[in-house]
Amino acid sequence: MASATRSRDTPLAVLVLPSLLIFVSFAVVPLFGVIALSFTKWDGIGAILPNGLGSWQQVLADPQTWASLWLTIITMTVTWAIQTPLSILLGTFLAGHQRYRGLLGVFYFLPLLLSSAAIAIAFKSLFDPNFGLGAGLHIPLLSQDWLGVQLAFPVVLSVIAWQFIPFHTLLYQGGVRQIPVQLYEASQIDGANRFQQFFHITLPQLKYTIITSSTLMLVGSLTYFDLVFVMTAGGPGNATRILPLDMYIRGFRANQMGAASVIAVFLVVLGLGIALGVQRLGGRDKTASQLEGL
Amino acid sequence: MTHLSAFSRRGFLAAGAGIAAVSVVGCSSSTATGTGSGAAPGKASMWGLSGQPNEKILTDCVTAFNTMGKGTVDVTFFQNDAYKQKIRTAVGAGEAPTLIYGWGGGILKGYADAGQVLDLTDWIKTQSAWKAKFFDSPWGAGTSNGKIFGVPTNNTQPIVMYYNKKLFDQVGASLPTTWDDVMKLVGTFNSKGIAPFSLGGGSNWTSMMWLEYLFDRIGGPDVFSNIYAGKKDSWGDASALKAYKMVQDLVDANGFIKGFMSVTADSNADLALLYTGKAAMMLHGGWAYGAIKAAQPDFVKTDLEFGGFPSVPGGTGDAKNIVGNPANYWSISAKASEAEQAVAKSWLLDGMFTDTVIDAFISSGGVPVVKAAESKIANSENKAFLSFIYNLATSAPNFQQSWDQALGATQAEALLNNISQLFSKQIGPDQFATNMNATL
Numbered sequence: 157m158a159s160a161t162r163s164r165d166t167p168l169a170v171l172v173l174p175s176l177l178i179f180v181s182f183a184v185v186p187l188f189g190v191i192a193l194s195f196t197k198w199d200g201i202g203a204i205l206p207n208g209l210g211s212w213q214q215v216l217a218d219p220q221t222w223a224s225l226w227l228t229i230i231t232m233t234v235t236w237a238i239q240t241p242l243s244i245l246l247g248t249f250l251a252g253h254q255r256y257r258g259l260l261g262v263f264y265f266l267p268l269l270l271s272s273a274a275i276a277i278a279f280k281s282l283f284d285p286n287f288g289l290g291a292g293l294h295i296p297l298l299s300q301d302w303l304g305v306q307l308a309f310p311v312v313l314s315v316i317a318w319q320f321i322p323f324h325t326l327l328y329q330g331g332v333r334q335i336p337v338q339l340y341e342a343s344q345i346d347g348a349n350r351f352q353q354f355f356h357i358t359l360p361q362l363k364y365t366i367i368t369s370s371t372l373m374l375v376g377s378l379t380y381f382d383l384v385f386v387m388t389a390g391g392p393g394n395a396t397r398i399l400p401l402d403m404y405i406r407g408f409r410a411n412q413m414g415a416a417s418v419i420a421v422f423l424v425v426l427g428l429g430i431a432l433g434v435q436r437l438g439g440r441d442k443t444a445s446q447l448e449g450l
Numbered sequence: 451m452t453h454l455s456a457f458s459r460r461g462f463l464a465a466g467a468g469i470a471a472v473s474v475v476g477c478s479s480s481t482a483t484g485t486g487s488g489a490a491p492g493k494a495s496m497w498g499l500s501g502q503p504n505e506k507i508l509t510d511c512v513t514a515f516n517t518m519g520k521g522t523v524d525v526t527f528f529q530n531d532a533y534k535q536k537i538r539t540a541v542g543a544g545e546a547p548t549l550i551y552g553w554g555g556g557i558l559k560g561y562a563d564a565g566q567v568l569d570l571t572d573w574i575k576t577q578s579a580w581k582a583k584f585f586d587s588p589w590g591a592g593t594s595n596g597k598i599f600g601v602p603t604n605n606t607q608p609i610v611m612y613y614n615k616k617l618f619d620q621v622g623a624s625l626p627t628t629w630d631d632v633m634k635l636v637g638t639f640n641s642k643g644i645a646p647f648s649l650g651g652g653s654n655w656t657s658m659m660w661l662e663y664l665f666d667r668i669g670g671p672d673v674f675s676n677i678y679a680g681k682k683d684s685w686g687d688a689s690a691l692k693a694y695k696m697v698q699d700l701v702d703a704n705g706f707i708k709g710f711m712s713v714t715a716d717s718n719a720d721l722a723l724l725y726t727g728k729a730a731m732m733l734h735g736g737w738a739y740g741a742i743k744a745a746q747p748d749f750v751k752t753d754l755e756f757g758g759f760p761s762v763p764g765g766t767g768d769a770k771n772i773v774g775n776p777a778n779y780w781s782i783s784a785k786a787s788e789a790e791q792a793v794a795k796s797w798l799l800d801g802m803f804t805d806t807v808i809d810a811f812i813s814s815g816g817v818p819v820v821k822a823a824e825s826k827i828a829n830s831e832n833k834a835f836l837s838f839i840y841n842l843a844t845s846a847p848n849f850q851q852s853w854d855q856a857l858g859a860t861q862a863e864a865l866l867n868n869i870s871q872l873f874s875k876q877i878g879p880d881q882f883a884t885n886m887n888a889t890l
Contacts, residue, residue, distance in 0.1 A: 199860075201542035201561065202563065203564075284709075284719065285708055285710075285712055287719065302712070303652075303712035304711050304712055304874075305711065305874045305875075308712070388652075389652070391652060391711070391870050392652065392711035392874045393867075393870045394867065394871065395876075405863065405867075409535065409859070409863040410860045410863035411538070411560075411859040411860055412860060
């Protein structure tokens with residue numbers, strides 16, 4: 157018996173090796189590199205000088221750090237609060253096999269095909285106060301200063317939602333299609349209407365999909381970078397300077413790699429914490445079946 | 451910008467990408483090393499800035515040089531803002547191209563201090579006839595601690611005022627010569643539904659040009675010299691505080707076009723506002739002339755006017771002083787092989803400013819930083835603008851280099867960030883001074 161299991165284990169370990177190597181060299185090693193850099197002073201081209209807790213003190217005392225953290229928390233909350241309900245509704249809608257839904261689905265999923273940079277450039281042009289959509293069509297309502305101080309952040313969040321709702325819709329569509337049809341048939345016999353079906357069957361059955369999608373959204377919103385960078389570069393002023401941008405600006409514009417590494421460590425800890433937290437929310441009882449009695 | 455994809459939605463692991471980005475950028479530029487075989491003429495790499503007209507001029511210049519049998523120069527082009535960060539990362543990773551393009555000043559000093567660029571002083575001493583062909587003024591910003599690290603190239607680019615004459619005729623106004631005229635014109639144009647000034651405020655260095663001139667006109671060149679020397683509280687100088695307030699007054703008076711904080715200069719949207727008649731005036735670098743001409747040749751012929759920055763009543767600065775970029779600069783990477791460096795040097799000597807190249811710069815609307823330009827300007831179709839720039843550059847008592855180039859990167863970033871907040875009125879003059887004094 158024992159020898160049989162061992163002969164099975166060995167090839168498994170070998171199979172794991174390549175991805176483990178890649179993970180270690182591209183994720184774990186840089187991670188420790190960032191932690192080490194956070195205790196140094198480095199301008200990116202000169203010598204790396206030890207700096208003790210200097211960079212940490214500098215970053216923690218800088219009001220911009222906390223402003224950026226606050227923006228990131230708002231990003232996370234708003235992203236989740238807007239995208240989750242919309243994605244669930246769209247996913248449930250598209251899971252049906254009624255007429256036109258396949259066609260509509262194709263249109264809904266279009267943003268998934270576009271790169272963030274392309275989306276950002278397109279929206280930046282559409283929102284241009286003088287040559288954009290509003291000015292072009294002479295519609296006063298659309299001629300706002302969309303990327304100005306007041307509106308830039310909400311506008312960026314909306315574009316992020318536009319970009320990512322299709323992806324989560326796809327997750328929920330798959331999730332809804334996996335719910336056994338017997339559940340709906342049985343409830344229909346019991347006289348449940350569509351709303352009752354949705355709240356008492358669809359939503360509970362989607363529990364694990366919701367957890368997956370929420371993890372991706374919350375942790376993903378810590379790393380939004382490309383879209384915001386191309387659309388506003390953190391401005392005007394610091395209106396859209398979320399933490400990943402703050403890290404980039406400190407590191408690659410102000411050439412303070414030590415301070416940027418401190419922010420990077422922040423992001424890693426936040427991301428890990430949130431990912432673990434969300435998993436625990438639903439995963440405490442992993443053996444519990446959602447399909448008892450079927 | 452491709453290296454930024456490492457930051458896309460890949461979960462928290464991407465947080466470590468600060469480091470990863472360095473290696474990705476490094477990888478993409480590995481052409482710089484490992485060439486130059488034996489006795490055959492070597493090969494040098496070069497990174498330039500995309501955007502016409504200079505991209506074509508440099509491409510043609512390099513192509514012509516490559517046929518001379520003195521080696522091969524390989525040029526790759528990058529967008530302005532992307533280049534500034536990419537080149538720094540590449541220099542830091544020892545992966546810089548042989549010929550490093552730049553703006554001199556604080557950033558070049560950083561490279562020189564780190565031993566990343568070649569000290570050209572002794573070599574240039576042996577080439578005195580060649581050196582004498584250049585203007586004298588631009589060498590300063592290519593020099594650090596008395597040693598030359600950058601060779602001036604391209605055009606001299608003071609910042610000047612551009613006016614849409616048609617709009618001035620339409621409202622019956624004349625060009626401003628003082629700040630009072632400026633504020634009066636703001637009212638006049640606004641009342642006719644025309645934006646007074648175009649400004650690409652999203653790019654920040656565009657807004658910075660206003661402060662550069664106001665500092666000079668109000669308090670003379672010393673106001674910035676003190677900052678450059680790191681003198682305590684120098685951002686809070688009385689002249690400086692007055693300049694911040696004047697800028698915010700101009701913003702309050704709707705002096706800049708609506709939504710100027712989301713207009714960026716990278717796409718030349720700010721220039722378009724002037725030549726499409728949406729805005730009547732614009733403060734911009736000398737390079738804007740060439741770009742406007744490329745986009746709208748007719749506008750340049752009939753409707754474009756230009757002039758120096760207006761004087762400020764009660765100010766002590768000489769109205770002939772200018773700010774801007776004295777020149778651009780080529781440096782040679784200290785990490786390049788000897789063969790690569792040799793090709794780079796022979797390109798600087800024999801390729802960079804051939805007669806053809808000088809003609810090309812002049813016909814594009816620039817004043818190249820060589821003395822041979824003067825006689826050629828007289829026959830140019832851009833004569834009016836070019837002789838204006840030439841006289842401005844040669845008669846200015848002081849030519850202040852752009853602040854974001856003169857200062858080191860950390861201070862420059864803080865400056866641009868605070869300027870963005872000042873122009874969008876997120877902070878007031880006192881807060882600006884406090885924030886900037888903290889960087890001294």
